[in-house]
Amino acid sequence: MVHVSKPEFFEDVKTKLDSLRNNDFIVYYEGVGVVDSTKYSKEKYDTLILKTRKLFGFNFQSKTYSNKENESLPKAIYNDKYVAQSKGNIGIQEEDVNADVSVVEMIEVYEQKYGKIELEDCDFTTPLNSKYECDQSPNSSEIMLKTRNDTVLSRLFKDSH
Numbered sequence: 001m002v003h004v005s006k007p008e009f010f011e012d013v014k015t016k017l018d019s020l021r022n023n024d025f026i027v028y029y030e031g032v033g034v035v036d037s038t039k040y041s042k043e044k045y046d047t048l049i050l051k052t053r054k055l056f057g058f059n060f061q062s063k064t065y066s067n068k069e070n071e072s073l074p075k076a077i078y079n080d081k082y083v084a085q086s087k088g089n090i091g092i093q094e095e096d097v098n099a100d101v102s103v104v105e106m107i108e109v110y111e112q113k114y115g116k117i118e119l120e121d122c123d124f125t126t127p128l129n130s131k132y133e134c135d136q137s138p139n140s141s142e143i144m145l146k147t148r149n150d151t152v153l154s155r156l157f158k159d160s161h
Helices: 007-022 042-056 103-114 121-125 140-158
Strands: none
Touching: 042 103, 042 121, 042 140, 103 140
């Protein structure tokens, strides 16, 4: 799936998903999601947000990729011809299944494999929506891609459908 594209692309995805649902297909989708602030103390939540940014290299807590106030995102995302993927514009419904890894799970996998994500002064002094110029966690792309892909496949193969 592409996360930023022309509106027509997402409309096409939505149409295809509706067609598949009409033929009794189950829709599985990716979606890392944001850290739920209601599940953690303020201190733990703040730490998870900073660790997430260190892992991804940008502030992942913003509601959409097109949040123009989030200067940590790549500039290519701010093209007015494109829109960000959302559950709504691709037609994700309540009965659809998110088979992805959560941000917190990715942090846990990373820390089990490589050790604790160490936050530095730069991480604490750089505002969340500012351009992120601190050192990103090494091997983060392996967690973001390989771990997610392996987990999604495992969850799909184990699912009763």
